[in-house]
Amino acid sequence: MNLHTVLLTGSLIFLLGIYTTLTRKNLISILMGMELILNGAAVQFAGFALFNNDGNGRVMAVFIITIAALEAAVILALIYSLYRKTGNLSSDSMSDLKK
Amino acid sequence: MDYFNLSTEHLAALIIFSPAAGFLMNGWISFFNIRFAKRDLFVFLTASLFVFISFVISSYFLFQIFSFGSEGKIPAHLGSWFSVNKIPFQFDILIDPLSGIMAAIISLVSLIVHLYSKDYMKNEEGFARYFAVLNLFTAMMLILILSDNIMFLFLGWEGVGLCSYLLIGFYFKKQDASRASLKAFMINRTGDFAFLAAVFFLIHLYSQTGSLLFFDFNSVNFSLTELRHVHFSGLPVIEITAFLLFAAAAAKSAQIPFYTWLPDAMAGPTPVSALIHAATMVTAGIYLILRMSHFFLAAPFTMDVIALTGAFTSILAGIFALFQFDIKKVLAFSTISQLGFIFLALGSGAFQEGFFHLITHAFFKASLFLCAGAILIYLHHNGDMRKMGGLFHKDRLTGTVFFIAALSISGIFPFAGFFSKDLILIRLYENLNSGPLSVFLFSAGLLIAFITPLYIFRQFFMIFFGKEKGNFQHSQNMYFIKSMLILLTLLSFLSGFLNISGFFTDFLKHTVSSMANQGAAGHTLIAAAAGSLSISAVFISWLLHIKHPAFKEAVIARSGAIYRFLTGCFYVDEFYQKTVILFIKKASDYSALFDRSIIDSAVRLVSEITCRISRLSHSFEKHVVLKTVRLIVQTSKTFGMISRNLQTGYLHNYLHYILGGVLILGSMMIWLDLWRKF
Numbered sequence: 121m122n123l124h125t126v127l128l129t130g131s132l133i134f135l136l137g138i139y140t141t142l143t144r145k146n147l148i149s150i151l152m153g154m155e156l157i158l159n160g161a162a163v164q165f166a167g168f169a170l171f172n173n174d175g176n177g178r179v180m181a182v183f184i185i186t187i188a189a190l191e192a193a194v195i196l197a198l199i200y201s202l203y204r205k206t207g208n209l210s211s212d213s214m215s216d217l218k219k
Numbered sequence: 220m221d222y223f224n225l226s227t228e229h230l231a232a233l234i235i236f237s238p239a240a241g242f243l244m245n246g247w248i249s250f251f252n253i254r255f256a257k258r259d260l261f262v263f264l265t266a267s268l269f270v271f272i273s274f275v276i277s278s279y280f281l282f283q284i285f286s287f288g289s290e291g292k293i294p295a296h297l298g299s300w301f302s303v304n305k306i307p308f309q310f311d312i313l314i315d316p317l318s319g320i321m322a323a324i325i326s327l328v329s330l331i332v333h334l335y336s337k338d339y340m341k342n343e344e345g346f347a348r349y350f351a352v353l354n355l356f357t358a359m360m361l362i363l364i365l366s367d368n369i370m371f372l373f374l375g376w377e378g379v380g381l382c383s384y385l386l387i388g389f390y391f392k393k394q395d396a397s398r399a400s401l402k403a404f405m406i407n408r409t410g411d412f413a414f415l416a417a418v419f420f421l422i423h424l425y426s427q428t429g430s431l432l433f434f435d436f437n438s439v440n441f442s443l444t445e446l447r448h449v450h451f452s453g454l455p456v457i458e459i460t461a462f463l464l465f466a467a468a469a470a471k472s473a474q475i476p477f478y479t480w481l482p483d484a485m486a487g488p489t490p491v492s493a494l495i496h497a498a499t500m501v502t503a504g505i506y507l508i509l510r511m512s513h514f515f516l517a518a519p520f521t522m523d524v525i526a527l528t529g530a531f532t533s534i535l536a537g538i539f540a541l542f543q544f545d546i547k548k549v550l551a552f553s554t555i556s557q558l559g560f561i562f563l564a565l566g567s568g569a570f571q572e573g574f575f576h577l578i579t580h581a582f583f584k585a586s587l588f589l590c591a592g593a594i595l596i597y598l599h600h601n602g603d604m605r606k607m608g609g610l611f612h613k614d615r616l617t618g619t620v621f622f623i624a625a626l627s628i629s630g631i632f633p634f635a636g637f638f639s640k641d642l643i644l645i646r647l648y649e650n651l652n653s654g655p656l657s658v659f660l661f662s663a664g665l666l667i668a669f670i671t672p673l674y675i676f677r678q679f680f681m682i683f684f685g686k687e688k689g690n691f692q693h694s695q696n697m698y699f700i701k702s703m704l705i706l707l708t709l710l711s712f713l714s715g716f717l718n719i720s721g722f723f724t725d726f727l728k729h730t731v732s733s734m735a736n737q738g739a740a741g742h743t744l745i746a747a748a749a750g751s752l753s754i755s756a757v758f759i760s761w762l763l764h765i766k767h768p769a770f771k772e773a774v775i776a777r778s779g780a781i782y783r784f785l786t787g788c789f790y791v792d793e794f795y796q797k798t799v800i801l802f803i804k805k806a807s808d809y810s811a812l813f814d815r816s817i818i819d820s821a822v823r824l825v826s827e828i829t830c831r832i833s834r835l836s837h838s839f840e841k842h843v844v845l846k847t848v849r850l851i852v853q854t855s856k857t858f859g860m861i862s863r864n865l866q867t868g869y870l871h872n873y874l875h876y877i878l879g880g881v882l883i884l885g886s887m888m889i890w891l892d893l894w895r896k897f
Contacts, residue, residue: 138878141871141874142871142874142875142878145871150870150871150874211869211870211871212869214869214870215867215868215869215870216868
C-alpha cells in the first residue's frame, strides 16, 4: 500500500459522494452523499499524514469527522422539520429557494 | 434719529395701514358681494373709522413735529423692498413739516368726503365698492405723501392713479364715464412714463453723489449746483431729471398739455371729484415738486418752464371756465386754473406760498364741489347751469357755503384765498426786477386774480339767482351733507389765518426751499390792487348776470364763431383727437400691419419650420427610437426567459450550479498556476 492507492481511494469516495449528492432526490441520500464527500477528504488527509509522518493531517481528519457528526446532527434536524412541513423527503418539494 | 423708537414706527405705519385695512375689508365685502343686515351702514362706519384713525394719528404727529419746530423729523422704517446695485429701496416714511401738514389735510378732507358720501351715495349700487376704493385711495395718497424715497412714492403715485381710474369709472355702465376713466388713466400713464425716466436719472445720479434718491437734501454733503456739471448727451442731467419730474407732475396735476383729462373726470361721483380731482390727488404733482424743491431750484430752466406752463394753464383754464355750462366742469377748469396758479408760484420760487395756496385751495374747492353735489341731488343730477336759477331761496345753507367758498377762491379779504393768493402775488412782485419773464408772470398772476372771480361768480349767479328754474326737489336726511358743508366752510374761512405773521411759511422753512427774499416794498399796495381787481371782477360778473343779462346775450349773439370757439375750449380736445390720438391710431394701424405682415409671417414661418422639424423627429422617433426601444425590450425579455430557467428553486439544480462553479474556479486556479509557471 502506498500513497497513490490511498489518494485514489479517497478521490473515489469523494466522487461517489458528489455523484450521490447530484443524482439522488431523497434528502437522506443527499446527506449521505455529503458525508461521503467529507470522508473522502478525510481519507486524503489521513493518507498524507501517514506517509509524511505529520501530526497535523491526523488532527485535520479528526476535525473533519467531528464536523461531519455535527453537520449530520444539524441537517437531520432540518430534514425532520422539513418533513413535518411538507410530508415527504423529496428534494423536488423543496423549491422555496425560488421565492 | 433721536425721536426714533418702536412705538412711533408702529403708529406711523398705522396711518397708512388703517385705510388699507378698510380697503381690504370693504373690498372683500364688495367683491364677494356679502350681504347682511345694515351692510351699507357697516361699510360706511368702518370706512370712515379707518380714515378717522389715520386723521387722528397724522394730526398727533403733526403736533409732535410742531413741538420739535421747523426742523422736526420723524422717520419710520416699515420694511425693506428691494435693492438694486447697492441702492436700497425701502418702505420708509418720513414725517416732517411738509408731509405732516399734507397727511393731516389729506386725511381730514378724505374723512369729510367719506362722511359726505353717506348721504350722497345713499342707495347707490356699489356702495361698498365706492368706500373700498375711497379707502384705498386714502392709503395710496398717504403713501405718496409720507414716503421717504422716490420708489415708494411712485407706488403711491401709481396707486392714486389707479383709484382715480376706478372712481371716475364708478358708473361704468355709462359710456362717457368709462371713456373718461380710460382717458384719465392713459394721460396719467404718459406722465408716469416721464416719472419712471426721471427715477432712472435719479438712480444714475445716485451712483455719483451717493444720496440723491432721497428727499433729505439737507443731510447730503455735496452741493446741488455741482450736479449741474453732470451731463447726459450734452444736457445737464439735473435739468433733464427736473423736467421729466415736472412732466409727470403736469400730467397728475392737469397742466398744459395734459389737462384735458380733468374736465372729463367729472363723470365720477361728485364727492370723488371733490376729494381726488380737486383737493388731493391733483395736488400730488405739486407735492412732488415741493418735496424736491431743493432739487428744482438747481434747475433754473425747468423752473422757468414750470412758471410759464402754470401761467398759460391758469389763464387758459380760467377762460374755459367762463364759457362752460356744466356745474362740475366749471369747477374742474377752476381747479386746473388754480393748480396752474400754484405751478406759477412754484416756478417763480415761491414754494411755501404755493403750498399754502394748495391747502386753502383744497378746502375751498372741496367745499365748492360738495355744494355742487348737494345741488345735483336737488336737481336729479342734471348739471346744466342754464337750467338752474334762483336756488338761493330754496337752500340758503348751500347758497351761503357756496358764496363763502366763492369769496375765498376769489381772494377777497378776509377769506382764506385772499391770504394765500396775496402771498403768491407779493412773491411775484418781489421777483419783478429779474427780467421780462418776471413781468409776464406777475401780470399773469394779476390776470388770474381777475378771471377767477369772474367765472366763479358767473356760476354763483347762474345757480342761485335769476329766474327760478329747474325741477327742484328737497331731499330729506341730508344731515351729513349739511354738517360737512358747514365744517368745510369754517375750514376754508379759517385756514387763511394759518399764516398770520408768517407762522406757516416759517414752519416750512427747513423742509421746503425758498428763494432769497429780495425785500421789495409795497405789500399793502399789492394786496389792495389784487383785492380791488377781485371786487371789480365780482361787480362785472354781477352786472353781466344779474343787472343786465340782456347785454350779455346781445354780445354772445354778435360773436357767434368766437363764442363757439370759447365754449368748445379752443377745441383742444378735438385738436388732440386730430393730431396725437390720430397719430397714435395711425401708428397702431401701421404697427398692426407690420404685426400682421412681418411678425405674423415670421411666426408662421417659425411654426412651419417647427412643424417640419417635429414631423422629422416624429419619423425618427417612429423608425429609430421606437425600434431601438423594442429591440432592447426584446433582448432583455429573451435574456429574462433564459435566465428564469436557472431559477428553478429545486435543491439539486443549485447543487449542480455549485459543482459547476467549483469546477470552473478550480480549473481557473490550475490554469493560472500553470500559466505562472511557464
